[in-house]
Amino acid sequence: MIADIHLQPDDAHPINQAFHQFLTTHAQQAAALYILGDCFEMWVGDDVGCKVYGKTLSLFKELTAKGLPIYMMFGNRDFLMRQRFWQITGISHIKEPGLVKIGDFSALICHGDGLCTDDIEFQKMRKILRHPIITWLFLRLPQKKRISIGEGMRAKSQKYNLNKAENIMDVNQQAVEALFDAHPGVTHLIHGHTHRAAHHTYELNSQTFHRWVLGDWRPEMQYLKIQNGEASLHSWSPFG
Ligand SMILES: [Mn+2]
Incomplete structure (x- = not known):
């Protein structure tokens, strides 16, 4: 499982190159690959995305x-993939929160942005941007317009994140507990988004809950491996 690769709209970019290498080595040896959102830095429609990320899509x-x-979930930067994308790549779309069962291991999976409930401004914006009418309208704009809106939002979010307190941008513990509450019997949650790779645990009602956070790919990539009923985080660098 991986997340937050934030592939750049340029196949020669080192991140894209590293990802391609990962796909043809590690991923190929796995039984399945899960991408928990923000695979792409931005996705303003299948017509643009399929062109810009052509090499990745053919891999x-x-x-x-x-x-x-291969299973993929939407992130907060790439939630506009539509039929053409799934068709071209053969990837299956999974909605969040998802529940995966791999052998004896069960976990809830999500991108993670929906759990950052302390960031009220972000949540408001998320609701607006994901609204079906807004996305419908957006996808009908000319390509150039969509690209410029996308670029503008990307710059804005970089600036916005710089001015935010660290704890506001992390997941909210109550949101995590509520998610577990809604899925009795599941004690593992895997998500990305915060780019803070870690394995957190907490106890509640004499049960241990696990929260696995996938990291980003800068400078090293982290992936989560599920094998023999257990999860583990690993780092990998294609640069030696
Ligand atoms: Mn994200």
């Missing part, structure tokens, strides 16, 4: 055609 296709199941 996805190669892997799914070989029989590797």
Whole structure:
């Protein structure tokens, strides 16, 4: 499982190159690959995305055609992939929160931005941007317009994040507990978004709950491996 690769709209970018290498090595050896959002730095429509990320998409296709199941969730930067994307790549879309069962291991999975409930401004904006009418209208704008809006929002969010207190941008513990409450019997949660790779645990009603956070790919990438009923975080660098 991986998240937050934030692939740049340029296939020659080192992050994209590293990701391509990961796909053809680690991912290929896995039984399945889960991407928990923000694979792409931005996605303003399948017409633009499929062109800009052409190399990545053809690698996805190669892997799914070989029989590797790939699952992808929307992130807060890439939630406008539509039928053409899923068709071209062979990737299956999973909605959040998802529940995965791999052997004896069960976990809830989500991108993680929905759990950052202390950031009220962000949550308000998220609601507006994800509204079906807004996305419908947005996808009908000319390509140039969509690209410029996307670029503008990207710059704005970078600036916005610089001025925010660290704790506001992390997940809210009550939101995490509420998610577990809604799924009795599940004690693992895996998410990305905050870019703070870690394995957190807490006890409640004599039960241990685990929260696994996937990191980003700067400078090292982290992935979570599920094997023999256990999860573990790993780092990998294609740069040696
Ligand atoms: Mn994110």
